[in-house]
Amino acid sequence: MDANKIILVGRVTGEPEITTIQSGAEVAKFSLATNKRWKDKQGNKKEKVTYHNIVAWGGVVKVISNYVKRGQQLFIVGEVDNRTYEDKQGNKRYISEVILSELSLGQQVQKSDFQKSAEENNQNKVKSEEIEQELPVIDEEEIEQELPVIDEEEIDIKDIPS
Numbered sequence: 001m002d003a004n005k006i007i008l009v010g011r012v013t014g015e016p017e018i019t020t021i022q023s024g025a026e027v028a029k030f031s032l033a034t035n036k037r038w039k040d041k042q043g044n045k046k047e048k049v050t051y052h053n054i055v056a057w058g059g060v061v062k063v064i065s066n067y068v069k070r071g072q073q074l075f076i077v078g079e080v081d082n083r084t085y086e087d088k089q090g091n092k093r094y095i096s097e098v099i100l101s102e103l104s105l106g107q108q109v110q111k112s113d114f115q116k117s118a119e120e121n122n123q124n125k126v127k128s129e130e131i132e133q134e135l136p137v138i139d140e141e142e143i144e145q146e147l148p149v150i151d152e153e154e155i156d157i158k159d160i161p162s
Contacts, residue, residue, distance in 0.1 A: 004079040006098055008052055009106075010034035012072050018065045026061040030054050032074060032098075054078070056100040063103065073106030 016030035032052045040046055054076060056064055068074065078098040087093050 008076045016064050016068050028056040028061045028064040053097040055097045075104035077102035
Protein backbone atom coordinates (compact mmCIF):
# COMPACT_ATOMS: atom_id res chain seq x y z
CA MET A 1 0.00 0.00 0.00
CA ASP A 2 1.26 3.48 -0.88
CA ALA A 3 0.22 6.72 0.77
CA ASN A 4 0.99 10.36 0.10
CA LYS A 5 -0.80 12.49 2.68
CA ILE A 6 0.34 15.48 4.69
CA ILE A 7 -1.39 17.39 7.48
CA LEU A 8 -0.19 20.89 8.30
CA VAL A 9 -1.27 23.49 10.83
CA GLY A 10 0.50 26.78 10.34
CA ARG A 11 0.30 30.44 9.42
CA VAL A 12 0.03 32.00 5.97
CA THR A 13 3.22 33.98 5.25
CA GLY A 14 1.87 36.30 2.53
CA GLU A 15 -1.24 37.10 0.54
CA PRO A 16 -2.30 34.16 -1.67
CA GLU A 17 -1.54 34.52 -5.39
CA ILE A 18 -4.60 33.67 -7.53
CA THR A 19 -4.06 33.06 -11.25
CA THR A 20 -6.03 31.64 -14.16
CA ILE A 21 -4.27 29.18 -16.46
CA GLN A 22 -4.88 28.81 -20.23
CA SER A 23 -7.63 26.20 -19.71
CA GLY A 24 -9.56 28.72 -17.62
CA ALA A 25 -8.97 26.90 -14.31
CA GLU A 26 -8.03 29.01 -11.31
CA VAL A 27 -5.08 28.15 -9.10
CA ALA A 28 -4.12 29.58 -5.71
CA LYS A 29 -0.54 29.55 -4.42
CA PHE A 30 0.71 30.63 -1.02
CA SER A 31 3.27 29.73 1.60
CA LEU A 32 2.48 28.25 5.02
CA ALA A 33 4.93 28.39 7.94
CA THR A 34 4.99 25.71 10.62
CA ASN A 35 6.99 26.04 13.84
CA LYS A 36 8.73 23.38 15.88
CA ARG A 37 9.85 24.23 19.41
CA TRP A 38 12.01 22.13 21.74
CA LYS A 39 14.74 22.33 24.35
CA ASP A 40 18.27 21.14 23.63
CA LYS A 41 20.39 19.06 26.03
CA GLN A 42 21.46 22.19 27.89
CA GLY A 43 17.81 23.28 28.37
CA ASN A 44 18.01 26.14 25.86
CA LYS A 45 14.80 26.83 23.95
CA LYS A 46 15.12 26.17 20.22
CA GLU A 47 12.77 26.90 17.35
CA LYS A 48 12.73 25.90 13.70
CA VAL A 49 10.38 27.33 11.07
CA THR A 50 9.59 25.30 7.96
CA TYR A 51 7.96 26.93 4.93
CA HIS A 52 5.60 24.91 2.75
CA ASN A 53 4.50 25.85 -0.79
CA ILE A 54 0.75 25.27 -1.03
CA VAL A 55 -1.15 24.91 -4.34
CA ALA A 56 -4.95 24.73 -4.59
CA TRP A 57 -7.24 24.06 -7.54
CA GLY A 58 -10.99 24.16 -8.12
CA GLY A 59 -13.72 25.60 -5.93
CA VAL A 60 -11.51 26.08 -2.88
CA VAL A 61 -9.67 28.85 -4.80
CA LYS A 62 -12.69 31.17 -4.28
CA VAL A 63 -12.61 30.46 -0.54
CA ILE A 64 -8.89 31.19 -0.44
CA SER A 65 -9.23 34.43 -2.42
CA ASN A 66 -12.06 35.67 -0.18
CA TYR A 67 -10.98 34.50 3.28
CA VAL A 68 -7.31 33.54 3.49
CA LYS A 69 -5.02 36.39 4.58
CA ARG A 70 -1.44 36.81 5.71
CA GLY A 71 -0.94 35.70 9.33
CA GLN A 72 -4.04 33.51 9.39
CA GLN A 73 -3.80 30.04 10.87
CA LEU A 74 -4.86 27.20 8.55
CA PHE A 75 -5.37 23.47 8.90
CA ILE A 76 -4.44 21.82 5.60
CA VAL A 77 -4.61 18.27 4.31
CA GLY A 78 -2.99 17.46 1.00
CA GLU A 79 -0.35 15.48 -0.82
CA VAL A 80 3.28 16.27 -1.54
CA ASP A 81 4.22 16.80 -5.18
CA ASN A 82 7.80 17.23 -6.38
CA ARG A 83 8.44 18.82 -9.77
CA THR A 84 11.21 20.43 -11.79
CA TYR A 85 11.27 23.57 -13.90
CA GLU A 86 13.78 25.82 -15.64
CA ASP A 87 14.38 29.29 -14.26
CA LYS A 88 14.96 32.40 -16.43
CA GLN A 89 18.69 31.61 -16.66
CA GLY A 90 17.96 28.08 -17.93
CA ASN A 91 18.96 26.35 -14.68
CA LYS A 92 17.02 23.27 -13.65
CA ARG A 93 15.18 23.87 -10.35
CA TYR A 94 13.40 21.45 -8.05
CA ILE A 95 10.39 22.33 -5.93
CA SER A 96 8.19 20.49 -3.44
CA GLU A 97 4.58 21.60 -3.13
CA VAL A 98 1.57 20.52 -1.11
CA ILE A 99 -1.45 20.02 -3.36
CA LEU A 100 -4.34 21.00 -1.12
CA SER A 101 -7.30 18.63 -0.76
CA GLU A 102 -8.88 19.91 2.50
CA LEU A 103 -8.79 23.32 4.16
CA SER A 104 -10.03 24.58 7.52
CA LEU A 105 -9.76 28.26 8.31
CA GLY A 106 -8.27 29.25 11.64
CA GLN A 107 -8.30 32.55 13.48
CA GLN A 108 -6.64 35.58 11.91
CA VAL A 109 -4.38 37.03 14.59
CA GLN A 110 -3.75 40.73 15.06
CA LYS A 111 -2.51 42.64 18.10
CA SER A 112 -6.02 43.83 18.98
CA ASP A 113 -7.29 40.23 18.82
CA PHE A 114 -5.36 39.41 22.00
CA GLN A 115 -7.36 42.02 23.90
CA LYS A 116 -10.65 40.81 22.36
CA SER A 117 -9.81 37.21 23.16
CA ALA A 118 -9.13 38.05 26.84
CA GLU A 119 -12.54 39.75 27.07
CA GLU A 120 -14.25 36.82 25.32
CA ASN A 121 -12.57 34.37 27.69
CA ASN A 122 -13.98 36.24 30.67
CA GLN A 123 -17.45 36.18 29.08
CA ASN A 124 -17.11 32.47 28.24
CA LYS A 125 -16.20 31.67 31.86
CA VAL A 126 -19.47 33.20 33.00
CA LYS A 127 -21.42 31.33 30.32
CA SER A 128 -19.78 27.98 31.13
CA GLU A 129 -20.62 28.42 34.84
CA GLU A 130 -24.26 29.10 33.90
CA ILE A 131 -24.33 26.01 31.67
CA GLU A 132 -22.83 23.79 34.38
CA GLN A 133 -25.63 24.85 36.75
CA GLU A 134 -28.25 23.82 34.14
CA LEU A 135 -26.84 20.32 33.51
CA PRO A 136 -28.89 17.46 35.00
CA VAL A 137 -27.33 15.26 37.64
CA ILE A 138 -27.15 11.60 36.65
CA ASP A 139 -27.35 9.01 39.39
CA GLU A 140 -24.72 6.27 38.86
CA GLU A 141 -26.97 3.64 40.50
CA GLU A 142 -29.64 4.22 37.84
CA ILE A 143 -27.08 3.66 35.07
CA GLU A 144 -25.75 0.46 36.66
CA GLN A 145 -29.29 -0.97 36.89
CA GLU A 146 -29.79 -0.48 33.12
CA LEU A 147 -26.50 -2.10 32.04
CA PRO A 148 -26.47 -5.84 31.23
CA VAL A 149 -24.48 -8.09 33.53
CA ILE A 150 -21.36 -9.46 31.84
CA ASP A 151 -19.71 -12.69 32.92
CA GLU A 152 -16.21 -11.66 33.93
CA GLU A 153 -14.38 -14.94 33.36
CA GLU A 154 -10.84 -14.65 32.02
CA ILE A 155 -10.31 -14.83 28.26
CA ASP A 156 -7.85 -17.49 27.12
CA ILE A 157 -5.64 -16.41 24.19
CA LYS A 158 -6.28 -19.82 22.56
CA ASP A 159 -9.98 -18.87 22.20
CA ILE A 160 -9.19 -15.84 19.98
CA PRO A 161 -9.41 -16.70 16.25
CA SER A 162 -6.24 -16.08 14.27
